[in-house]
Amino acid sequence: MTQRKNPLILTIDDEENIRDSFRLFLEDFEYDVIEASNGREGIQKIKQDRPDLVLCDLRMPDIDGLEVLQFIKDQGQEIPIIVVSGTGIIGDAIEAIRRGAWNYLLKPIQDMSVLLHAISQALERSRLLSENKAYQEHLEEEVSRRTEALQKTMQELNQSHQKVKDNEEKYRLIFENLQDVYFEFLLDGTIYEISPSISLFSLYQREKILGENISTIFPSTQKRERLMSMLRREGSVTDYEIYLQDSDGTLIPCSLNARYQETAGKNPDKICGTMRDITERKQAEARIEYLAYFDALTELPNRRLLLDRLEQNISRARRHGHYGAMLFLDLDRFKNINDSLGHPIGDALLKEVSKRLTIDLRTEDTVSRLGGDEFVLLLSDLGTDPVNAAAIAQQKAENIQERLAQKYQISEHVLHVTPSIGVAMFPSGEGGTESGNDILRYADTAMYRAKDDGRDTIRFFLPSMQSAADERLAIEKELRYAMEKNELSLFFQPQVEQSGAIIGAETLLRWRHPEKGFISPTIFIPVAEATGLILPIGHWVLKTACKYLKKWTDDGLPVKHLAVNVSPRQFRHPDFVHQVHAIFEETGADPSLLGLELTEGMVIDNVVDTIEKMQALKQLGIELSIDDFGTGYSSLAYLKQMPLDILKIDQSFVRDIASDANDAAIVDTIISMAAHLELKVIAEGVETEFELTFLAGKGCKMFQGYHFSRPVPDAEFTKQLQKGKVF
Ligand code: C2E
Ligand code: CA
Ligand code: CA
Numbered sequence: 001m002t003q004r005k006n007p008l009i010l011t012i013d014d015e016e017n018i019r020d021s022f023r024l025f026l027e028d029f030e031y032d033v034i035e036a037s038n039g040r041e042g043i044q045k046i047k048q049d050r051p052d053l054v055l056c057d058l059r060m061p062d063i064d065g066l067e068v069l070q071f072i073k074d075q076g077q078e079i080p081i082i083v084v085s086g087t088g089i090i091g092d093a094i095e096a097i098r099r100g101a102w103n104y105l106l107k108p109i110q111d112m113s114v115l116l117h118a119i120s121q122a123l124e125r126s127r128l129l130s131e132n133k134a135y136q137e138h139l140e141e142e143v144s145r146r147t148e149a150l151q152k153t154m155q156e157l158n159q160s161h162q163k164v165k166d167n168e169e170k171y172r173l174i175f176e177n178l179q180d181v182y183f184e185f186l187l188d189g190t191i192y193e194i195s196p197s198i199s200l201f202s203l204y205q206r207e208k209i210l211g212e213n214i215s216t217i218f219p220s221t222q223k224r225e226r227l228m229s230m231l232r233r234e235g236s237v238t239d240y241e242i243y244l245q246d247s248d249g250t251l252i253p254c255s256l257n258a259r260y261q262e263t264a265g266k267n268p269d270k271i272c273g274t275m276r277d278i279t280e281r282k283q284a285e286a287r288i289e290y291l292a293y294f295d296a297l298t299e300l301p302n303r304r305l306l307l308d309r310l311e312q313n314i315s316r317a318r319r320h321g322h323y324g325a326m327l328f329l330d331l332d333r334f335k336n337i338n339d340s341l342g343h344p345i346g347d348a349l350l351k352e353v354s355k356r357l358t359i360d361l362r363t364e365d366t367v368s369r370l371g372g373d374e375f376v377l378l379l380s381d382l383g384t385d386p387v388n389a390a391a392i393a394q395q396k397a398e399n400i401q402e403r404l405a406q407k408y409q410i411s412e413h414v415l416h417v418t419p420s421i422g423v424a425m426f427p428s429g430e431g432g433t434e435s436g437n438d439i440l441r442y443a444d445t446a447m448y449r450a451k452d453d454g455r456d457t458i459r460f461f462l463p464s465m466q467s468a469a470d471e472r473l474a475i476e477k478e479l480r481y482a483m484e485k486n487e488l489s490l491f492f493q494p495q496v497e498q499s500g501a502i503i504g505a506e507t508l509l510r511w512r513h514p515e516k517g518f519i520s521p522t523i524f525i526p527v528a529e530a531t532g533l534i535l536p537i538g539h540w541v542l543k544t545a546c547k548y549l550k551k552w553t554d555d556g557l558p559v560k561h562l563a564v565n566v567s568p569r570q571f572r573h574p575d576f577v578h579q580v581h582a583i584f585e586e587t588g589a590d591p592s593l594l595g596l597e598l599t600e601g602m603v604i605d606n607v608v609d610t611i612e613k614m615q616a617l618k619q620l621g622i623e624l625s626i627d628d629f630g631t632g633y634s635s636l637a638y639l640k641q642m643p644l645d646i647l648k649i650d651q652s653f654v655r656d657i658a659s660d661a662n663d664a665a666i667v668d669t670i671i672s673m674a675a676h677l678e679l680k681v682i683a684e685g686v687e688t689e690f691e692l693t694f695l696a697g698k699g700c701k702m703f704q705g706y707h708f709s710r711p712v713p714d715a716e717f718t719k720q721l722q723k724g725k726v727f
Pocket of ligand 2: 506565597627
């Protein structure tokens with residue numbers, strides 16, 4: 001509708017003067033007015049000008065007002081019509097209203113304001129009506145649009161419902177005939193649904209486990225929690241391996257594919273998925289794995305597994321600073337046996353060899369067959385001393401040599417074979433970087449050397465290792481007889497005050513070898529420790545020391561203190577305290593004159609047991625000292641708990657006092673720390689006047705070292721005792 005400035009009013013009346021008066025009056029109130037002098041003309045103008053309001057007379061010639069009303073009504077137009085009529089007949093008025101007149105005014109209009117009021121009221125109502133109508137129309141439009149959409153949806157829904165029904169049928173069929181197990185779990189672990197196929201690979205029946213918690217079927221809490229957290233985090237898992245525990249306790253390896261499913265509405269969120277028995281797959285995998293790592297003939301680890309373990313061993317050895325060995329074995333002339341007696345006999349022999357190689361194998365060691373008649377023995381953790389480790393490897397190789405040399409009864413054949421053995425130690429160099437393959441190659445090379453040297457032989461890759469191992473083994477063998485042959489003796493090194501006055505001595509073991517002369521305790525004590533020989537030797541030292549003590553006191557010599565070194569193995573022996581006690585009983589020596597030197601390492605491990613032992617020893621009256629103090633990892637806190645009497649400052653610090661400000665500071669600290677803990681301090685390895693002065697200046701009062709005296713045999717020490725001083 002075109003926007004008009006003023007409302008347009010049509011007056012239909014056959015009397016011109018009335019039309020004029022209306023026009024003049026209404027125009028004053030800002031209405032535009034058009035006129036018609038009869039009904040026909042009125043209808044014309046209504047069609048043409050679409051007035052906003054019509055003032056219409058009833059009685060007119062030709063077409064009267066009622067017909068105009070009827071026309072407007074028929075048109076379905078909402079033009080407000082006010083009938084202004086001279087007939088006061090009530091029937092006319094009723095008829096006019098019935099036909100759609102909005103108001104009825106009587107002519108002549110006495111009070112024009114009544115007309116004005118009627119007009120503005122009608123216009124307002126008309127405006128509201130048309131607004132309402134527009135709204136209504138909009139509403140209807142909206143409703144029909146929505147209805148249409150709804151119908152479409154309904155149609156689709158019907159279609160999909162059918163589809164769902166089809167699918168459901170399909171799924172039901174799958175569900176019931178599934179080889180895999182379909183399941184739904186609630187988030188709290190309740191089994192919400194599980195397909196009957198669960199009884200295909202387990203003893204469970206669907207109905208029995210519905211409503212149970214998954215922990216009934218998946219026993220591993222860790223596995224369950226990991227599954228749930230993966231599902232929560234990632235929404236799904238594929239091929240998640242978990243053990244299903246059957247009702248009889250058997251574990252069945254399963255693979256799960258599952259999805260976290262958020263459900264709309266009031267249905268709880270779920271985990272849906274499938275599960276499959278993977279026992280066969282696992283077995284196949286295990287078999288494949290086995291074949292990948294083991295030799296099919298002997299069932300020994302193959303080269304691959306060997307190298308794997310070797311790498312681990314090498315890095316572990318580097319980390320802990322200990323040594324390992326690789327023994328490379330090749331059977332001498334195996335080819336002859338194979339060629340003359342045939343492969344089956346050869347194979348049977350190899351099997352027998354592998355059996356002999358695994359006899360008394362430590363769990364940490366590995367025997368491997370590389371192929372053919374080549375075997376490897378990997379020995380791990382042979383201790384922190386390279387010479388010792390080489391000796392153990394040598395010993396092991398000799399054992400093998402002996403064992404393999406025994407005759408073999410294979411079918412009707414009696415066979416003999418000998419091995420050539422190459423040995424490589426690892427790690428070989430300082431901060432060595434050699435790989436497992438390198439070590440294997442070294443051992444291989446050494447094996448060829450053994451073959452070159454006439455077979456049935458053991459050779460080390462490094463000649464230095466070879467001689468070290470040879471020597472160590474020789475020492476070990478000879479040390480066993482040293483005690484019986486009276487080759488061991490005790491020397492004594494005086495412990496003195498700054499003035500040189502003797503306050504005691506340290507007992508130091510000596511081995512006089514018939515051919516090699518004196519062998520240093522630094523060489524044979526570790527061997528004794530490693531072989532256990534230290535137990536009888538240590539016992540002998542203690543007893544001998546006590547005998548001397550007794551003799552010196554009986555002879556009236558002013559001996560105040562005799563220290564004896566105790567080795568870790570000796571000290572750890574459960575019977576140690578008792579043995580010491582028995583020695584005093586036997587020799588009659590005064591325990592308060594004896595001191596025992598322990599090392600930091602010994603007292604640090606197993607503190608509780610150590611303290612108990614120390615207290616028991618103290619109860620006997622024995623003085624306890626910590627030897628080589630400063631080289632270990634003693635913490636002050638530990639030392640405080642220990643019933644100690646003396647700290648012995650290690651000679652390495654004393655040695656460097658002059659040159660190393662650090663060591664000077666360490667010595668200083670040790671001395672003041674000892675004072676704080678109320679311990680006596682003795683400095684060992686004092687070689688010069690300078691060292692002595694420095695130490696004395698720091699408050700050290702007891703000394704031991706070449707500056708005063710070397711360790712001396714008993715006769716000489718007796719003389720020193722008689723003199724009372726060393727100078
Ligand atoms: P240790 O207990 O630290 O003994 C001190 C070592 O330093 C002795 O070496 C001694 O001869 C040497 N020494 C003393 N004063 C000086 C000096 O001024 N300069 C230098 N350079 N060295 C000095 P020895 O007798 O060769 O003993 C070596 C190690 O063997 C001892 O070290 C001890 O750990 C062990 N040992 C000796 N005898 C026994 C024993 O009867 N039983 C046990 N378990 N170990 C013993
Ligand atoms: Ca000592
Ligand atoms: Ca020492």
